[in-house]
Amino acid sequence: MSHERTRAQIREVGTLAAMSIRAWQVQQLGVPAEVLTPVDLPSPVPGPGQVHVAVRASAVNFADTLMCRGEYQVRPKPPFVPGLEVCGDVLAVGEGVTHVTVGDRVLGGTAVPAGGFATECLMDAASTFPAPDGLDDSASAALMISYQTGWFGLHRRAALREGEFLLVHAASGGVGSAAVQLGRAAGAQVIGVVGGEDKVAIARELGCDVVIDRRSQDVVEAVMEVTAGHGADVVYDPVGGSAYTASTKCIAFEGRIVVVGFASGSVGEARLNHALVKNYTILGLHWSLYQQHDPQSVQAAHAELLRLADSGQVAPLVAETFAFEDTPAALARLGGGSSTGRIVITH
Numbered sequence: 001m002s003h004e005r006t007r008a009q010i011r012e013v014g015t016l017a018a019m020s021i022r023a024w025q026v027q028q029l030g031v032p033a034e035v036l037t038p039v040d041l042p043s044p045v046p047g048p049g050q051v052h053v054a055v056r057a058s059a060v061n062f063a064d065t066l067m068c069r070g071e072y073q074v075r076p077k078p079p080f081v082p083g084l085e086v087c088g089d090v091l092a093v094g095e096g097v098t099h100v101t102v103g104d105r106v107l108g109g110t111a112v113p114a115g116g117f118a119t120e121c122l123m124d125a126a127s128t129f130p131a132p133d134g135l136d137d138s139a140s141a142a143l144m145i146s147y148q149t150g151w152f153g154l155h156r157r158a159a160l161r162e163g164e165f166l167l168v169h170a171a172s173g174g175v176g177s178a179a180v181q182l183g184r185a186a187g188a189q190v191i192g193v194v195g196g197e198d199k200v201a202i203a204r205e206l207g208c209d210v211v212i213d214r215r216s217q218d219v220v221e222a223v224m225e226v227t228a229g230h231g232a233d234v235v236y237d238p239v240g241g242s243a244y245t246a247s248t249k250c251i252a253f254e255g256r257i258v259v260v261g262f263a264s265g266s267v268g269e270a271r272l273n274h275a276l277v278k279n280y281t282i283l284g285l286h287w288s289l290y291q292q293h294d295p296q297s298v299q300a301a302h303a304e305l306l307r308l309a310d311s312g313q314v315a316p317l318v319a320e321t322f323a324f325e326d327t328p329a330a331l332a333r334l335g336g337g338s339s340t341g342r343i344v345i346t347h
Contacts (some may be wrong), residue, residue: 019043023081023118024327029070030080032331033191034280036117038069039183043079044122046094046343051123053088053106057141058116058327060343061085062263065335067112076113076201083116084109085129086123088139098301106133106139117327119347126291131304132309135316140314142342143305146178149260149287150236152300154182156290157283162187162266167223167247170263171208172199175238176344177317180206185313188234191226193219193243206317219243225248231255243301244268248280255280317341 020040022062042308046052064074070136087107090100096216109127109247110116131140152159166183170176171192183190184207191207194200195215203211210220230254236242240262247257259282262268270282290298308314319341322330327345334343 003202013099021118021120022324023061024083026068026082027067027079029078032065032068032335036054036082036328036331038257038324041118043120046092046097048095049097049126050094050098050111051085051090051106051122051128052092052094052120054091054120055088055116055347056105056137057087057347058083058345059085059138059142059145059333060330061145062334064117066108067330072113077310079123081118082112083118083121084112085141085145086110086116087137088121088122088123091120092152092177094125099125100128100130102186104132105140108144112250117345119324121330124321126295127298128261129299131282134310134312138318138321138346139316141344142318144302146316146342147182147305147314148298148301149175150178150182150286151305152287152297153236153258153260153283153285154179154186154234154292156256156297157285160188160234160237162342163189165189165191165223165227165230165252167191167193167235167250168208169193169235169239169243169247170195171206171211172202172340173238173263174317174319174339175260175263177203177206177313177341179236180208181314182206182308183236185308191223191232199340202317203301208290211273212295219246220249227252235259236260238262239264241266247255248274248278251278251280253279256283257281258283258285260285277312286343314330318344320344321346 025039028032090104114122166188168176168179171196190208191210192203193212200209200211210226220332233252237248238260241264320343
């Protein structure tokens, strides 16, 4: 799959963009569809440890909606341009950046306030990686956060082993679908939990061996039945609330529950006496801390993800794409809670 632009084209883009760029800017905090404003801004200049890119595609994350509202853990002051994850072409690099160069097709995390919902943005060099040849721009834009989280959750935290039963909540969603594919690639027996008949087929196509529809089936009973009473060796939970509670009732002896997030809006309570009696482990996962404490492991994980992507074993499920002009609608779609896979804004 060819994604190359000539370096002359990259220079031309950079020259044209030096005057101004188009961006969706948050000028006051609130509902994304109401506060995102289209603006012309000066082309951003990379500082030390930053990369300046022409954006090809921007993945939409739930964190973007929280940032617009001022409810995310990182809280930039307005005005700022959100958009945490992109694929693009390098236009310039800041001081100290040597692992990418002008013209490279890259993916990774942005440097808000010059985020990815723009025709150009800045990226943090530490989270800027080569884009896989085997993935198009939309899929590449959606690779880093979900799949790095999945890789560290399943391998670094839970030490998933071949043949183990892996239970993935919200298996057809953007975060869960990555865990399904990574679990399948690791040789696990993957059990996916979804909410609705329309999502069952999606989860099966992603690689689930068994799919449980929580709206019509009892999750605990179904897990215990398909595992012949053994239970789930590893649970990957980006949902929280009742999903976490169900996990504690069908976890195997020496099982591991990886807490990834709380998409349900409810934080489950950890009953430590229950964990003691049933002999299971509760594991928290805050992926970005690895960038601070063990950046080499992040680079190693990306190298493995490149291998898996280029061999066709993983590919982000891009369920919907929106034009750049429809960026507010893309965030509203994600915020509605009924989407599957990833939503990507294309340029």
